[in-house]
Structures are given as C-alpha cells and as structure tokens.
Amino acid sequence: MNLAMIEAAAERLEGHARVTPLLSSPFLDDIAGRRLFVKPECLQHTGSFKFRGAWSALSAMDVAQRARGVIAFSSGNHAQGVALAAARHAVPAVIIMPSDAPALKIANTRALGAEVILYDREKEDRDALGAQISAERGLTLIKPYDEPQVIAGQGTTGLEIAAQARAEGIETADVIVCCGGGGLTAGIALALEGHAPGLRARPAEPAGFDDVKRSLEAGEIQRNAAMAGSICDAIMTPQPGEMTFPIMQRLCGPGLVVTDDECLHAAALAFLRLKIVLEPGGAAALAAALFHGDKVEGDAVIAVGSGGNVDPAMFARTLEKLSD
C-alpha cells in the first residue's frame, strides 16, 4: 500500500468518479476561528466517498474474475458504492447489509441493481457470512477498508484535497476525516504525505465509538465496547482495520471525538451555509472542526464531509438544531 497505488487509482477513476469541490463560508470561518473548508464527498456518486474505493477495486480486477461478480458487506454507503460500480462494469453484485441499516440505504442498494442479503448486526458474524456466500458463488469479496485497492481509491480524495488546498493558498492545516475502519483516513494520510506535507490527516469519531483515537494513543488496536447506540451508523466499526491502523499510526495526528448532538448541529450548519446534505456520521469531521477548534492546528482546517445518505426524518431532526 503506497502513494503510487493511489495515483494509479486516480487514473482509473478519471471520468468515472466526480472531482468534488472545496466549499467554504465566512459564517463557518467565524465559528471555527480559522479558515474552514469542507470537501463534500456527499456530492460523490451514490452520496459518499465509498464509490471511489469501489470503483478502484472493481477497475483493478482481472476481467474474468470480475465477470463472476463481487460481494460486499456494509452498513450502507460501501454497499451503494459497490452496487453502482458493479452495475457500471456490468457485473453482478451481492451486498450483505445489517437489518437495522437505514431503509433508504437498503432501498437504494437494491435499486442500483444489487442483490441485498440482510443479517443481524448483534448476533451474526458478517465476515463469516460473506466468506461463505462468496465461496459458494465464486464472488470476489470487496472489503470496506482492509483492502489495498479500496484504500487507494479513497486516497484519491486526498490527492484532490492537496491540489485544492494549494490553489487556496493553504500551507498548514489539519485535514479531519470521519473515521470508521480507517480506509478513507489512511488513504488521505498517504496522499497528503506525498503531495501536501504541510497537511496532516486526523480521524474524527463519535463518542463511545472512538476505537481509532484510543488505538492511536495505545499504539495498538483497541475495540469498541458497544456496536450500537450512535446515530453515526456510517462510521460505527468494531475496531480499526489491520491494514489501515499502521498507516494511521505512522501518519495521523491525534483522534478527535464528537457527540451525536454536535454532528447534528454541524450538519444543520452545512445545510444553512454550504447548501449540502450530510448524514450524522458524515458531519463528524465538520463537528470537530467547528466545535473543537482548540484541539486543531494550522492556518486552516479542512473537514471531509464523507456522506449524505440520511433519511428525511433524521434530516428534519437535523434542521431542528437551527431553532435550538
């Protein structure tokens, strides 16, 4: 896993993934106490950065192997990314999703042409289930983060950030990334190491699910106690990836922790000031940039808005933060 793989992924993604802009607002700068920029990956195909990694993995596969189809397990955003990338490669996709995933994500994944198989998040082992089905049908498993070509695809976000930060005249900045298993964070960290040495990646996680922050502090992988209890479903993972953790440990600044309420408030401000839609987990990095500026370093801060696949009811709850 290295920078060259990210640059190669960027070539494969060109014309297929969207180059998302860098957004800002003087109102958000005021709250953050420094120049604040948002990289709105909610505007990516399927509403999250996950399409990058899925396209990278599928486009890197052997043609005959790809033709047999792919399988993925995901709380929703990776599912949609793999489903659309598979459909555009005209190969079958099976997606294993937790039965408590947002209804919108399950419906979207099916509508994008994938076969969806639901499992119980608390009772069943999704890894074992995925391995069994992929063996039975000859499918290739596309893991959500512990897979080099997936990390390479997510890392293309970091290449764009490096170029866009340079255009904005940013020399030093923390780049805060909503972090589940660490694929996006590790990929961005590697891209910044090579292309923007003044920029440093830092993971943001919901309170109670700060496995990456604690792992970075301990110097070894720590697990979360619970597997449910936050509205940030997109970034609730049991522990950092075996492959992503060493990269994050070498390159990332300290982890940041935000509350569910701060995520909703950040998403409300993104609605009001940037006109974008973020899901709670996709607003974690922005929440850290806005409300934990005392722990942030640099002339500017860049927050990755990792996804926007939020049910209307949850977004209505988000909007209520503006009248609090």
Next chain:
Amino acid sequence: MNLAMIEAAAERLEGHARVTPLLSSPFLDDIAGRRLFVKPECLQHTGSFKFRGAWSALSAMDVAQRARGVIAFSSGNHAQGVALAAARHAVPAVIIMPSDAPALKIANTRALGAEVILYDREKEDRDALGAQISAERGLTLIKPYDEPQVIAGQGTTGLEIAAQARAEGIETADVIVCCGGGGLTAGIALALEGHAPGLRARPAEPAGFDDVKRSLEAGEIQRNAAMAGSICDAIMTPQPGEMTFPIMQRLCGPGLVVTDDECLHAAALAFLRLKIVLEPGGAAALAAALFHGDKVEGDAVIAVGSGGNVDPAMFARTLEKLSD
C-alpha cells in the same frame, strides 16, 4: 452585450467565484426519461449564482467610483451576492430589500456587512427608492439583471456548462434555467450560442409568474398580474428585463411553467439524490426537467439549480414531499 464580455467576466471571476460541478443520479435519469444533469449554483458563494454577476459588476467598475460604494435592490439572493462582493472589494454596500423577504436572507445580508433598508413590496416603488438613495450618497446602483456586466457574470455559468457538457459527451440538450428578470437565462443563452451550439437555453417559471414565457410567445414584453402568491420568491419579477428580453427572444427555446408543488417535489429529490439544498425558486428548472419531460428536447437535459437560500421551516416542508 456579447460573448466577449462574458469571457472577460470569466477571467475576472477566476479564483473568486466557485466553478460548480455538474451533478447527476441514475434515479433522476429514470424520472426524467433521459440523462439529467444539475448545475448546482446553490454551491456558489452566498448560496446562489448571483455572486457571479455581483463580482463581475464590482470588478469591472472604475476604482474611484467603486470606492464610494454600491447599492442594490433584491428579494435576497442578489442582495447577498452584492454584499459579499462589496465586502471582498472592501467598499460599502446598501441593500434595499422587500420587508417580506425570508428572514434568513435579510439576516445574511446584514451579517455580510451591508446596510439593509426594507421597503413594502406592494406599496412602494423599489426603483424610485434605489435611485433616490444612490443619488444622495453617491452610490452606484447594481441592477439585478438589466445591467451588461451583471448579465456577463451570470453568463459565466453557461461557459462552465458548455465545457462540462462536452466532457460528458452531451451533443444536444435543453438547458433549463430558473428565470426571474432573465439575467441568468440571457447570459447562459449567449454563452451557449458561442461555445455549445447544440445546447439551447429555456426559461422555467412558477405558474402565475410566467411573464417570460408569455413575452416570448407574444414577441413583446408582458407583465405578471400579481406580485405575490408563490413560494418561489427568488424568481418573482414583474416582467422580463428590457435588456435581457431581446437576448432571450433571439436565443431561447419556449418557456416552461411549473407549480409550487412541483418545485417542492424537485427540491426534495435534489436532497435525496444529489445531496444539495435548493430553495423552491431554485428548483423550478429541475422541476421542469423532471416533470415536464414531454416538452423537453435533446439527448440530455441540464437544469440550473440557481439557489439554495431556504428557511429551515420551508425545507422541512420540502422533505415532507418524500412521504407523500
């Protein structure tokens, strides 16, 4: 008013206005019955395309004249665009706004550093009021659409659409534009004439405020009967501009008319499928593309999402369309 002025405005806007991307979703293609793209000008600075025209006008002014300050009248989006463009040029701005404009737009305009003067939309003549104040204080009036440098600035949207459509392989398409006084529509029409002859601009207006559509049909300027009664406040104007109408008459396809309900439904789908925030008037073009496809021509359709400055309560009403 010609293409060269738009190209010159594009040079002045470079590095100051945002190049907005072209967004799409397979779910929206299905509804529209063809490839559908949205140009999300809600992501522009101040949440609407109006910043382009304001920056163009201010940057084209004589330095001594600009230093005395500018004045504008607007239901809100032009106001915010002029306020921010003036602030970034470090010159004073006075904005005359209708007293029934959304509270958010009035508050934003003040927060961007402008002096706001309110007037009664039904009883007072905003043109006379603006002329009086600008004479008293030596301010330069920046009209919202009947001003060549403003049209030139809005037209830069069309230059971007031409290049982005080419990159998407689009050869023929209707480019539907939310239309009030016609500055954006006329500017885009001129840009497309020069840079994308297979693309045709068409105005979209709310029912009851279809003065441009009727004017195009009649071959002369027609007025609206009412000045209130739609939620599309951003594009409610008494009649097409004296300067914009001849351009639209020469270059535009027939006007399209949409209901308030269709605008809300389109904004709800833009939330769900594109993760962007549109105000009702900013969703009129998308509503026409989605729900009036039988009146649209071309391999693809491009809808300009002209603005996203919507109050949270109106957006909550928008989200309710998804459970209808």
